[in-house]
Amino acid sequence: MSMDTPPPLSWQFNLGRIPVLVEPTFWLMTLMLGFAIKNPALVVCWIAVCFVSIMVHELGHALMAMALGSRGVSIRLYAFGGLCYHEVLSRWRSVAVSFAGPLAGFILAGLVYLATPVLPLHSSMGYATYKFLLYVNIYWGLMNLLPVPPLDGGNMAVGVFGPTRYRMALGLGVVASAAVVAWAVISDDTYLAVLFGLLGVGCIQKLATAKDLKPFKPVKVAEVEPDALARAWQALRSGQETEAARLGHLALSAAKPGEESNAARDLLAWVALTEGNARAAVSHLEKVQPPEAARPYSLAMAYEAAGLHERALPHALAALEKERTEAMASLAVRLLVTASRLDEAERIAREFSWKAPAKRDTLLADVAVARGDFGAAAALHASAFEAAGSAEDAYQAARDHARAGQGALASEWLKRALEAGYDDFEELGQDPTLAEARSVPEIAERLARGTKGVA
Structure with missing residues (x-):
């Protein structure tokens, strides 16, 4: 995964001071869990309820961790639910943080139940939303409190037993997971049987190597x-x-x-x-x-990834002054181009001692594009392609020629990009710059074959 960009289709936002990342796998797994629901509108309702409920659950963890002194708290929703990142806390504070998640869900369910008289339960959508909220927040919350690591109940058991009885907590997790698997088999609940079967196997694997810490000794x-x-x-x-x-x-x-x-x-x-x-x-x-004391390069990368380019630039230039590496020079040039400080960007690109001339030419091409000199940009991308053979450089040369009004050259360079292995057919198929080049029969046929292969 690139350091510069978030995962494709991910959603990032802040809840107050808490950064939140929702990965696309979260939506996919939630959809799969609601697969048995036949009504499309109710499927959307199910996904929304899962999102709100799991977010409330993770907020319970996050707010408790912050209240107990943890800093740098963040939330991530992914395929298997949610994670709350926070600093490691003391034993009993960790127990409190683990319990706070299910507790937040129970509170939400209680509020929903108390609001029953004013809810539109006469409608199918209103009733379904009501039942989904109670199911997710009560049933899932109770299951999450079972003493099976790494569920919240398992983490609480580890904290309650303490480091001197860690193996006992894992043993309890094995017994509890086996009981749930047996109940799930009797109830014909395949998903629950598989889930707790895997959790039980995880506890058994940890038991094979886990050791209890000696009592009465402070552990660092x-x-x-x-x-x-x-x-x-x-x-x-x-x-x-x-x-x-x-x-x-x-x-x-x-x-x-x-x-x-x-x-x-x-x-x-x-x-x-x-x-x-x-x-x-x-x-x-x-x-x-x-x-x-923060590393300028780290700050520059973080601010750029967050879309705060103006804040990233001075840190990138400071990083380049301290350590003249290709990664830092590339970052500085990239941010200078974004800031329209093109003369400075060109000076750094030309004066830096690149290991490969192709990297320099690619960055200089970016400067030329920012100036609107597409002919110069095409020549530079072509030079970079001849030096390193990167299909991306050939593709960019095709785009430059197209923007310069040189349709024949754009088609020629697009053919060279495809021959060199360019395979981002989705990007190519949507690029308005290359609409004319895509209509060339040879390229259209190649694109059709490539798109079919991807599908």
Whole structure:
């Protein structure tokens, strides 16, 4: 996933100071859970109820965590429900945070029940909404309180038993999940049987390696997770964002104020960027103390991803002054072009010592496009393509020729892009710049074959 852009079709917004990211897999899974509903309008109602209810649940976690002193709280909704990211808290505070989610759902269900006299239950839509709200917030809430990690009830059990009886909490999770599976089989509830079967297997796997901590000994995070921050960076580079976030929060909870906590916040900001949650990344970095201690490159990337280009630019230039890497130079040029400071962008692109001339030509082409000099941009993209063979450069050369009114050259370069492996047929099919080039029989046939292959 790109560091610069959120996941495709994701939705980002803020609830007060809490950044929220809703992944497209959340909508897909919710739709699948409501698959048995035949009425399309009721399916939409079901999805809306699930969104509101799970959001209320995660807000319960988030608000309790903030009330108990956690910073950098954020919410993510994805295929398997929701996650609330927060700093690691003490044992009993963690129990309170875990219980706050189901409690928020129960409160919502109670308010809905109390409002029964004024609800439009005479209509099919009103009655369905009422039943869905009670079902999701009460039934799912009760299931979530079962003592099976990583459900909220399981997390509460781990906290109640404490670190000296961790294996006992996992054993309880195995027994509870087995009981639910047995009940689900009798009730012919396949989904519930599979879900708790998987949860039970997870508890068994953890039991195989888990150890109870010795009693009466203060436990430091560093003893449980040695080198948490270094391991978090390794996990992030390996594409394991969830593990990186867990280790990053552990490192932050054990860090001393200042350099150590700032390093942990920087890591968590990059985790958030990787997950497409730019607002959470900005939130982490703006908590660095003192503010000038935040890494300029991290700030620039976070602000750019959040669409705050004016705030990103000075940090990008500062990062380039401190460390002249290609990534920082590219970011600086990109932001200068966005700010219409084209002479500065061109100077950096020309003066920087690029390992490959193709990168320089691509950035200079962006400057030329911003100036409206599409002929120069086409030549630069063509030069970059000849040097590196990137299909994207050939595609951009075709667009430049098209905008310069050179239809024949646009078609020729579009053919070269397709021959070089350009396969974003959805983008190509919707690009108004290349409408004329797409009508060329050879290209139209190739596009039709490619679109059919993708479908």
